Amino acid sequence: MHRPPTAEAEVADELAARRPDLLARYAAALPGARAAVLTRLWRGLAHDPLPWIAARERGRDGLVLRLSDGRRLHGPHPDPYATGAYVTAVRLDGRDYDDPARLMADLAVPRCAAFAAELGHGTASLALSRAGRRDRPDEWPVSDWEWEQRVVDGHPFHPACRSRPGFSVAEQLAYGPEHGPVVELGLVPVPAGECLVTGAWPDRLREAGRVVVPVHPWQAAHVLKRTCEERLAAHPLMSLRTLALPGGPHVKTALSARLTSSVRDISLASVAASAVLSDFAAALAARADGLLHVTRTLGAVAAGSPDLAAVLRESPRRYAADGERVVPVAALATTALPRSPAWLAAFARLALTVGLRLLEQGVALEAHGQNLLVVLSPSGDPLRLVYRDLADIRVSPARLARHGLTAPGLPDRMVTDDALALRRKLFGSLVAGALAGTAGTGAALRDALEAAVRDLPRTPDLAALLGGPLPAKALTLMRLSPGTGGDQWAELPNPLR
Structure with missing residues (x-):
């Protein structure tokens, strides 16, 4: 029986045609990429509320998942907070699997075929990212975009950590931040009367009676189906669709491709609310005793559709004094910074102090390692936080009202x-994401949290954090439930209990 070529083979074929110099490095990176994706998948299988898992049984030699059809899936004891690739194989009814895509296909559960294909492409893409990574000097980067481009593996816990469906090998090499490209954004002029504009859209992106919208080249080619005569060079950040303009702000472009979990557009509602939300967040940050800055939205535009829209934001680097550096939390693991227990505890104390204070006042941040940045002293001590991208925060009017806010x-x-x-x-x-990803293991996270919470005010929110399981997005369940809107949740063992 003829089997279609795997995603790994397809990428190898494209590399042979376009970048044969990367073939050997790509092949060498595949085993590690499979283990990295399999580790993330095992986390989801071990903890997500998947309806076809009847029981989970812990034994001396690992964890056994009893499936509803009677089969048994065996793997190592899971550490839901580990970022290393410690799962190299699992066993399904006596057969070993080191390939996450093949495992998912052979589980034969509802909607597994599409997810298996996604895992296959994500594994190949991760190997490509590792093969194409640039050698990094020992010294710390100077520019903000260099920090972002150090994040090669993507989301530390998502099985689709490097999934980029719809991107060819050439496009990944041309646009993926880990490959260090300069991306030529297209500039699309649109009559001002056809645009929703909020904030101060800069003069350099205006013409007589027209607003100029920066467009990602992938979006221009695959969605807008147009070529752009004028272009603007920019450096892609870790989100891929947000880029740093030379000497200027960051521009978030419309990119109607599914990256990791979902298609992230720039909705008309978010453009309309951007200026008000930015001012609101700045006022809240002013209540954080100097421990938090929020990058301001400078301007936003939508030309009649989420497919042609852009947002300009301040660069986080403006909140660093001389000698200080602003580092995305996701990039901390790529540094030579000695993340000692004392350092981790200090960082956890800072992050929880800010996060819980804002939560008490009525704002829950989506403080994962991409949105949250830390200002480091010249010696590497965590001083303050910077938060960016307000699109996914949650706001409680009742809590705000209790603090005299509207x-x-x-x-x-x-x-x-x-x-x-x-x-x-x-x-x-914050806890199951940014802090766990920085700590790297459940034991290190526990020690950091234990030291951090001693000095925090005893609020109902802190009591909830200390007293029950730790919530985390059920990332595997969400990928297997494409028709279900919104977030779904797993409960992880609380490292503090």
Whole structure:
């Protein structure tokens, strides 16, 4: 029986045609990429509330998942906070699997075929990213975009950590930040009367009676189906669709491709609310005793559709004094910074102090390693936080009112007084995401949290963090539930219990 070529083979064929110099490095990177994706998948299988897992049984030699059809899946004891690729194989009914895509296909559960294909492409893409990574000097980067481009593996816990469906090998090499390219953004002029514009759209992106919208070249080719005569060079950041303009702000472009979990557009509602939300966040940050800055949205535009839109934001580097550096939390693991127990505890104390204070006042940040940045002293000590991208925060009018604040006009999806929803948003992104990804293991996370929480005010939100399981997005379940909107949640063992 003829089998179609795997995603790994397809990438190898494209490399042979376009970049034969990377073939050997790509082949060498494949085993590690499979283990990295399999480790993330095993985390989801071990903890997500998947309806076809009947029981989970811990034994001396690992964890056994009993499937509803009677089969048994065996793997190592899971550490839901580990970032290393410690799962090299699992066993399904006596057969070993080191390939996450093949495992998912042979599980034969609902909607597994599409997810298996996604895992296959993500594994190949991860190997490509590792093969194409640039050698990094020992000294710390000077520019903000260099920090971002050090993040090669993507999301530390998502099985689709490097999934880029719809991107050819040539496009990944041309646009993926880990490959260090300069991306030529297209410039599309649109009559001003056809645009929704908020904030101060800069003069250099205006013409007589027209607003000039920066467009990602992938979007121009695959969605807008047009060529752009004028171009603007920029450096891609870790989100791929956000880029740093030379000497200027960051531009978030419309990129209607699914990266990791979902298609992230720039909705008309988010453009309309951007200026009000930016002012609101700045006012909240002013209440954080100098421990938090929020990058301001300078301007936003939508030309009648989420497919042709852009947002300009301040660069986080403006919040660093001489000698200080602003580092995305996701990039901390790529540094030579000695993340000692004392350093991790200091960083956890800073992050929890800020996150819990804002939560008490009525705002739950989506403080994962991409949105959250830390200002480091010249010696590497964590001093302050910078937060960017307000699109996924949650705001509680009732909590705001208790502190004499008023909620601005926000999209309905941002507004909730549900304490569980607010806590999931913050704890799932900050503790199970940014802090866990920085700590690297459950034991290191536990030690950092134990030291950090001693000095924190005893609030109901802190009691919830200390007293129950830790919420985390059920990333595997969400990929297997494409028709279900919104976030779905898993409960991880609390490292503090």
